[in-house]
Amino acid sequence: MLEKHVIKKLGSIVGRQHVLTSPEDLICYSYDGTFAESRPDVVVSPATTEEVSRVMQMAYQEEIAVVPRGMGSGLAAASVPFSGGIVLSLTRMNRILEIDEENMTASIEAGVITAYLQEVVEAKGLFYPPDPASRRHSTLGGNVACNAGGPRCLKYGVTGDYVLGLTVVLADGRVLKTGGKAIKKVTSYSLPQLFVGSEGPLGVITEVLLKLIPKPQYVRTAMAVYDDLDDASRTVNAILLAGVTPASMELMDDTTINTIEEYLHLGLPTEAAAILIIEADGADEQMVEREIETIAVVCQEEGATQVRVAQTEAEREDLWRGRRSVGPSLAQRRPNKLGEDISVPRSRVPEALRRIKAIGRKYNLPIVVFGHAGDGNLHPNILFDKRDEEEWGRVEQAVGEIFAMAVELGGTLSGEHGVGTLKLPYLEMALGPVAVDVMRSIKQAFDPKGILNPGKKVGSG
Amino acid sequence: MLEKHVIKKLGSIVGRQHVLTSPEDLICYSYDGTFAESRPDVVVSPATTEEVSRVMQMAYQEEIAVVPRGMGSGLAAASVPFSGGIVLSLTRMNRILEIDEENMTASIEAGVITAYLQEVVEAKGLFYPPDPASRRHSTLGGNVACNAGGPRCLKYGVTGDYVLGLTVVLADGRVLKTGGKAIKKVTSYSLPQLFVGSEGPLGVITEVLLKLIPKPQYVRTAMAVYDDLDDASRTVNAILLAGVTPASMELMDDTTINTIEEYLHLGLPTEAAAILIIEADGADEQMVEREIETIAVVCQEEGATQVRVAQTEAEREDLWRGRRSVGPSLAQRRPNKLGEDISVPRSRVPEALRRIKAIGRKYNLPIVVFGHAGDGNLHPNILFDKRDEEEWGRVEQAVGEIFAMAVELGGTLSGEHGVGTLKLPYLEMALGPVAVDVMRSIKQAFDPKGILNPGKKVGSG
Numbered sequence: 001m002l003e004k005h006v007i008k009k010l011g012s013i014v015g016r017q018h019v020l021t022s023p024e025d026l027i028c029y030s031y032d033g034t035f036a037e038s039r040p041d042v043v044v045s046p047a048t049t050e051e052v053s054r055v056m057q058m059a060y061q062e063e064i065a066v067v068p069r070g071m072g073s074g075l076a077a078a079s080v081p082f083s084g085g086i087v088l089s090l091t092r093m094n095r096i097l098e099i100d101e102e103n104m105t106a107s108i109e110a111g112v113i114t115a116y117l118q119e120v121v122e123a124k125g126l127f128y129p130p131d132p133a134s135r136r137h138s139t140l141g142g143n144v145a146c147n148a149g150g151p152r153c154l155k156y157g158v159t160g161d162y163v164l165g166l167t168v169v170l171a172d173g174r175v176l177k178t179g180g181k182a183i184k185k186v187t188s189y190s191l192p193q194l195f196v197g198s199e200g201p202l203g204v205i206t207e208v209l210l211k212l213i214p215k216p217q218y219v220r221t222a223m224a225v226y227d228d229l230d231d232a233s234r235t236v237n238a239i240l241l242a243g244v245t246p247a248s249m250e251l252m253d254d255t256t257i258n259t260i261e262e263y264l265h266l267g268l269p270t271e272a273a274a275i276l277i278i279e280a281d282g283a284d285e286q287m288v289e290r291e292i293e294t295i296a297v298v299c300q301e302e303g304a305t306q307v308r309v310a311q312t313e314a315e316r317e318d319l320w321r322g323r324r325s326v327g328p329s330l331a332q333r334r335p336n337k338l339g340e341d342i343s344v345p346r347s348r349v350p351e352a353l354r355r356i357k358a359i360g361r362k363y364n365l366p367i368v369v370f371g372h373a374g375d376g377n378l379h380p381n382i383l384f385d386k387r388d389e390e391e392w393g394r395v396e397q398a399v400g401e402i403f404a405m406a407v408e409l410g411g412t413l414s415g416e417h418g419v420g421t422l423k424l425p426y427l428e429m430a431l432g433p434v435a436v437d438v439m440r441s442i443k444q445a446f447d448p449k450g451i452l453n454p455g456k457k458v459g460s461g
Numbered sequence: 462m463l464e465k466h467v468i469k470k471l472g473s474i475v476g477r478q479h480v481l482t483s484p485e486d487l488i489c490y491s492y493d494g495t496f497a498e499s500r501p502d503v504v505v506s507p508a509t510t511e512e513v514s515r516v517m518q519m520a521y522q523e524e525i526a527v528v529p530r531g532m533g534s535g536l537a538a539a540s541v542p543f544s545g546g547i548v549l550s551l552t553r554m555n556r557i558l559e560i561d562e563e564n565m566t567a568s569i570e571a572g573v574i575t576a577y578l579q580e581v582v583e584a585k586g587l588f589y590p591p592d593p594a595s596r597r598h599s600t601l602g603g604n605v606a607c608n609a610g611g612p613r614c615l616k617y618g619v620t621g622d623y624v625l626g627l628t629v630v631l632a633d634g635r636v637l638k639t640g641g642k643a644i645k646k647v648t649s650y651s652l653p654q655l656f657v658g659s660e661g662p663l664g665v666i667t668e669v670l671l672k673l674i675p676k677p678q679y680v681r682t683a684m685a686v687y688d689d690l691d692d693a694s695r696t697v698n699a700i701l702l703a704g705v706t707p708a709s710m711e712l713m714d715d716t717t718i719n720t721i722e723e724y725l726h727l728g729l730p731t732e733a734a735a736i737l738i739i740e741a742d743g744a745d746e747q748m749v750e751r752e753i754e755t756i757a758v759v760c761q762e763e764g765a766t767q768v769r770v771a772q773t774e775a776e777r778e779d780l781w782r783g784r785r786s787v788g789p790s791l792a793q794r795r796p797n798k799l800g801e802d803i804s805v806p807r808s809r810v811p812e813a814l815r816r817i818k819a820i821g822r823k824y825n826l827p828i829v830v831f832g833h834a835g836d837g838n839l840h841p842n843i844l845f846d847k848r849d850e851e852e853w854g855r856v857e858q859a860v861g862e863i864f865a866m867a868v869e870l871g872g873t874l875s876g877e878h879g880v881g882t883l884k885l886p887y888l889e890m891a892l893g894p895v896a897v898d899v900m901r902s903i904k905q906a907f908d909p910k911g912i913l914n915p916g917k918k919v920g921s922g
Contacts, residue, residue: 104701153645170895177895181872182876184610184804184838185873185876186608186658186877186880189663191899193651193655197650241675243675287748343643345564346563346644347561347563375645410641411641414647415646416647431639434631439649442650442903445906
C-alpha cells in the first residue's frame, strides 16, 4: 500500500479524478491480453509529458514501482503490475499533434489508437502500415514499446521502421527528446531504436514522431489452397525469390481453417492442409496486377490445388475476415489458449512447422499454427484448460520445446509480442549470457533504482 | 609510450608481424579522411574475433586506449587516435563468411571492403544497396560504425537498415553476439542498432550479418538542368509527392558543376544554377520506364530548362561520373576543403540551400553544395587555405552557422559522416543536454574505464 501523501501528491499532479484507488477500478488495470494478473496500488492518468515527468520524479524519490500502460492489449504480461505500485495509464494522451503532409510524418501522443491514426492519415492519401491484430484498440505508444508487427510488415516493415523520433520520460523524471524529421541522422546513438521494443523498463514513451508513406492505391488478394503444409510453406520463399514482395503472406493450417469455419461459415476449404492469403499492393495498377499473376503461378508451381484471386472488394474482405477472426475463433474451442510468437529465418519455416506439429503430437495437445509466414513469424497457439494441472504441465513443456526449436533453427522467442514476464525463463537460452548482461547494464544505466516496470524484459538481474 | 611487456603480449596474441611500432608505420594510421592527425603508440591487426577479444582483455586490464579502425576513410576524425594507445586495425578480417541466397543474407567480417561484397552478391542476383562515396575503399565494419549512407539510400535506406546482427567485442573483451537471420525479433533490446552509428566507443564490431535484397534488373537515369536553385530543390519533394521514389536524387549547385567541368570536361551545363541527377530502378522494365517519364514531367513542371534521360549505359555512366568526381574535383580548387554533412527535413531543403549560400557570402567563402537532396542530406563544402589563419577563423564561424541553421530547421549536424571529434563542440546544441547525458551513461555502462575510442562521439563527459 502506498502512503497517503503519495496519493495526495499524485492527485495534485494529474487532478484527483485521474487517480484511481478503489478495488473495482484497480482490477481493470491488473491484466493485459494474457492470463496473468496482479493489482496495482494506484492508477494514474496524466494528460501531458510534463505531468508524466512530475509523476516519475515523485516515484523516483519515493522509490515506487511504475508500470506504463496503453490499452493493456499486450501478449507477454509486460504491463501487468506484479510489484504493485503505480500503473501509469497513457490513454488520456490521445491527441494527434501534427500531420506534416509535405515531409510525410505524424506527431502523436502515446495514447492514440493505431487504427484511428491510420484512418486519419489515409483520408489524406498517406499510410501508416504496421497493422497488429490489436490495432483497433492498442495504442501507438504500446506498439512502439513492443515493436508491434502485423501482416503488412512483410513488405512494409514493423513499427520500429516508422519511428523517427520519441519523447520519453526517464525513470528520474527527465524528459528525453530524441530523433526528428530529418530522415538521415547520425549525430546521436540510435536512442529512439533503443526504446523500440524495450517494453517499458527504460522510460515512459509519451510522444512519437512517425514516418508515413504514400497510400498504395491498388491492392489484389489471393487465397492459395494446399493439400500439404510443406508445399504451402515452401511457396512463401519461392514467391520472394521470384522477385515479388507481397504486402502480406499469411499462413493458416488445417486446424486454424476448421476452427474459423466452425465459427464463421465462410466457405473455407476444410479439407485443406493449409491455405495462404497473399496480398499485393502498390501505386501502379498494372504492376499490382502482374504481381498477383506471378504469385498465382508460383503458388501452382509449388503445389497449390486451387488459387483464388478476389475479384471484388467484398471477396477480398471475406478472405481477410477469416484471417482476422483466428483469435476469437480459437477462444471458442477450449477454455484457454497460449498464443506464441516464434520467429525463424524464412528458409526454416517448413521445418519449424513440421516440428511444431510433432511437438503437439508428443504432448497430445492441439497446437494450431498460423502467422506471418512471409517473414518467418509463426503463431503456434496451444489450446488447453488451465484448470487441468496435468494438462498445463504438458503445455509448459511443449512451449519450452517450441522455443528451443526456434533458437536451434537460428530464430528467436518472439517476433512481435515481446518477452514481458512470460518469456523471461527462456531469455538467456535465446540471447546468451553476454547479451542479457549488456541489457541489464543498460537498464541499470537508465534506471539505477529499478522502479520502471520492474522485472520485465530483462528480469531482475 | 606503452611498456615493453604490452607490446610483447600483443605480439603473442596476433603474431609479431601484425604489431607495428615504427614511426613510418604509425604515421600511416594517424589520420582519416579529414585533416586531423595523431599518432598511436602501436598498431595491432588481429585476424579473428577471438584475437580482438584477447587484445581488449589486455587493454582493459592495463587501461590502454584502443581505437578501432577500418580503412581510415571516415570524415569526422572518429578513428584518429588522439589519446595514442592502440590502433586496432580490422583490415585483416576481410572474409565473406557466408552468402545465404535463400534467406538473402551475407555474413561478413568487419574488414570486408563494401564494393567487394557488392560485386560478389550482385553476381548472384542479389543486392547490397548502401553506396557511400568511399565504397571502393571503406570497410563494412566502418560503414556500420558510421551508419554510412550514399545516393541510393533515398529508396533503399542506410547501412543500419541492412544490419540483422553483429558480433561485437566489448571494452572488457567479452564477445557479444546479437541479432540473427530471423527478420522480426523483439526478444532483445535493439542491441545491433545501438552499435550502428556509434563510431567506436561502445565496442569493436568484428562480424556483421547483413540483409540483402534482389538486385533491381532495370535502371534509368535522368539529368534535369535548372536556372534557379530553388526550382531544383522544390522538384525533389514534388517527385516524392507524385508517388515515385527514385533510387537517387542528387543535387549539384553551380559551383559544383563548374568545378567538375573544369576538371573532367564532361560537357555539363556550366551556365546552370543547379542540376539534379535522378535514377529510377526496379524489377520491372515498364514500371521503371513509367517512373522515369513521370520524373521528367515533374522536373519540367517545376522549372527545369532541360531534362535528359540517358539512352545508353555509357550516357548513364557519364552522368554518374560527374557526381562521383565532386570530391577530387573540389580538391583541385583550393588547398583545403571542409566537407559538411547536414541533414534537414525534406521540405526545408530549399531554405537550407538559400541559407548556406547566404552564409558563404557573409563570410566571403566559396561554399559549394551538393548531396542527397532526396533525403534532405546536403554536403556544403567550404573551400579554403588552412595556412591562412584569418580565413580558417571565418571557416569555423561559417560552419557553426551552418550547423545552427540545420538544427533550427529541424535537422541535425550529420546525415552520414558522424560526430567523431570534429563535431563534438556542437553536440549539445543539436541533441540537448538530456540526450547527451543519456549517451554518456550508455558509454559508461559499456566501457566504465573509458578505454574504447576515448573522447569520440560523446566527448569525455
